[in-house]
Amino acid sequence: MKGILLLTAFVHIYFQTSDAYLIVRGPQKPIVAGDMVTLECFDSNSTANMSQVHFERSSKFSEGWYRLESDRYYRGHYFCSWRYFEINLEDDHLFLTTYGIQSYMEGLYRCVSDEDLPGADNASAPLAITVHYMYDLSFTRGGLGGYYNRFLDALQDLRVPLGSDVEVNCSASASETPEYFWQKEGSDWILPSKTLTLRKVTPADEGTYTCTAKHPSVASLSKSRSFTLTILPEDACWYESTDGRIALAAGAAGMVLLVLVVSMTAFLCRKAKHRQTKGPIDDRSQTKPIYKGSAESLASTTGDNQPLV
Known part of the structure; x- marks a missing residue:
């Protein structure tokens, strides 16, 4: 009987951790050049350390994925290498905000954890961003x-x-x-x-x-x-x-x-x-x-x- 309980607990923990994954969401309406666009990244089971998560981007102008780094801190916000981006971490949700998005910024976006997530991929499914102009x-x-x-x-x-x-x-x-x-x-x-x-x-x-x-x-x-x-x-x-x-x-x-x-x-x-x-x-x-x-x-x-x- 004790063995059955241990097996049941193991299966429950396994399925709970195997469902842990990162999700990135964007606007539900079409994106027009010049709009302010915010992408949100979160863990469905809140098991990931979101301070160790970053955004990556891939476009037709680049080969592979490259990390969107924050290189300066100003008034409580981290700014990316481009002045058009801003990265904020609020309540275990990572936000990437683009001010005045342009057509060359379209492409695939994803969030990636620097740590290995138990039973899950450390990268979210890519989100395609299309900029209309x-x-x-x-x-x-x-x-x-x-x-x-x-x-x-x-x-x-x-x-x-x-x-x-x-x-x-x-x-x-x-x-x-x-x-x-x-x-x-x-x-x-x-x-x-x-x-x-x-x-x-x-x-x-x-x-x-x-x-x-x-x-x-x-x-x-x-x-x-x-x-x-x-x-x-x-x-x-x-x-x-x-x-x-x-x-x-x-x-x-x-x-x-x-x-x-x-x-x-x-x-x-x-x-x-x-x-x-x-x-x-x-x-x-x-x-x-x-x-x-x-x-x-x-x-x-x-x-x-x-x-x-």
Whole structure:
């Protein structure tokens, strides 16, 4: 009977200790770049010494796991090597808080005990952290090179001749491919596309067009940008259009650069020519010294122990 009781107690203790393991938890809602994110690590059976537990991280930019160390103590808090992290130990729960999380901080996180836990792994299951983001929208013209599009992206007014074809691409860098659509101010039509295409424009096509990009997973991530389309009459000068203004700006910049290059080249040539005309110093062209008792200048190589002082 005593043996049965001992066996029962052993089995009970074994299963109690074998269930001891570390757990790491994170936010239940999607994480957006710039959010404050807190990860919590704890032991389900409170058998681990949480002061001997630390956080580790692995990402696509690193190989394997590396420890998130605390390297300075300030006002009761330990701060990690990056100023974005803070580690706190409260009531046997270890907290890792990230201030202003960014996309490069996403990856796998886990907590690891420096001590061996009885009947359990000393590391928690990894928690995947995904950071959602969306940057500002940019506009590009279809059929134009990247040089012209750099100028176009900063413009708010697109001026084109009557009868032209207009193609404007709207794009944004995001954690997932955004959903795009175009709208025209004062009109009820919606174009579900990232590219706005207008063929042989007329004055009726004038107006303000707005592109909106929405994140497919996070409703709060949405960006919008507008431009105004102006149709020029047939007798308008070429430089009144947006393409003409960009060409003028590029030509003016090229002329300024050319003038600077020519001016610098002329300056360097004049300086080099001045050095050549001056020539080096030649001792033989200098006035020869006159010595006592001589009727004329002697060669400088002639020796004399009685120079005229």
